[in-house]
Amino acid sequence: RKEVEQDPGPFNVPEGATVAFNCTYSNSASQSFFWYRQDCRKEPKLLMSVYSSGNEDGRFTAQLNRASQYSSLVIRDSKLSDSATYLCVVNMQAGTALIFGKGTTLSVSS
């Protein structure tokens, strides 16, 4: 089983749509969870951390279900500028480096 798995995508949606990305992780002891955004040919940038209680930042909502070893990212009212690859990132074990999922590509069209 891969350590961090994401929806393969790509997701092609019109402006204004709501889109959800899913991520599962293999290690139940994982402690830290994040979503990063990566634009084409650019470096990944932190989008948001994910907490057990869930968190929201404007149009973006991240959820975590530790029992199911699952995280999700929801983008509401999609904008053209949201087009990018969204990476699920997990700390698999205390004291070790973060592991990245393969990413899900989103394309928002007008």
Place this chain on the structure above:
Amino acid sequence: ETGVTQTPRHLVMGMTNKKSLKCEQHLGHNAMYWYKQSAKKPLELMFVYNFKEQTENNSVPSRFSPECPNSSHLFLHLHTLQPEDSALYLCASSHAVGETNEKLFFGSGTQLSVL
């Protein structure tokens, strides 16, 4: 600007060349990382340094040799690479490895092509 600077941005080298990638962070972090990103593959962690000590080496071939002279600088020395080593090499830093909610800050990467 993320505070992590990588040079060069692009590099083309032959299989017999020796070259080095450089990374510098101005964030006061104690951990630095090398990641490799190939087309259609997830970011692969290569090396981790925490307080200048190498803490992870993910079975990287010896033709890649990291060096971390201090907490602000990280190098990746390359020699006798193969065409399949062509990829985007990303340097990152964080406060320290494995801290709860540690956040990674990436450099812009070096796009490497091996001919």
